[in-house]
Amino acid sequence: MAVNVYDQANALEGALRKSDEFKTMKEYYEKVNANPESKTLFDEFREVQMNLQQKQMQGEEIQEEDVQKAQKSAEDIEKDENIKALMEAEQKMSELIQDLNRVIMKPIEELYGVNNEN
Numbered sequence: 001m002a003v004n005v006y007d008q009a010n011a012l013e014g015a016l017r018k019s020d021e022f023k024t025m026k027e028y029y030e031k032v033n034a035n036p037e038s039k040t041l042f043d044e045f046r047e048v049q050m051n052l053q054q055k056q057m058q059g060e061e062i063q064e065e066d067v068q069k070a071q072k073s074a075e076d077i078e079k080d081e082n083i084k085a086l087m088e089a090e091q092k093m094s095e096l097i098q099d100l101n102r103v104i105m106k107p108i109e110e111l112y113g114v115n116n117e118n
Contacts, residue, residue, distance in 0.1 A: 012100070021093045028086035038082040045073045045083075 016022055032038045048070050055062055077083040108114075 016096075019096065021089070021096050025086065025089040025093050028082065028089050032082045032086050035082055038080050041073075041077050041080050042083050042086075045077050048073045 032042050052062060052066060052070055055066070077087070
């Protein structure tokens with residue numbers, strides 16, 4: 001009997017949605033969006049981050065002004081408890097996804113002998 005990997009992936013997606021990590025992240029995301037000050041800070045932070053990433057991807061030099069703006073934005077969001085909690089929840093979700101990626105990649109790593117002392 002063949003295993004449909006996509007069915008398994010869809011089941012995993014459903015499990016992620018039910019996970020405590022995702023539920024916590026969603027709760028804090030909703031709190032950020034419900035608070036006008038938090039939402040404004042969060043949107044500004046994301047815009048600064050996206051602009052920096054875009055410049056990096058296009059090979060543009062990052063100016064000192066860009067770095068200072070990013071640092072100021074990061075400092076501002078650290079002071080906001082809603083955003084701080086959301087970012088902590090994002091970190092936990094990221095750790096979960098990294099753990100899942102290790103599990104998913106295990107057959108390929110074993111096939112090629114990655115991390116084996118052959």
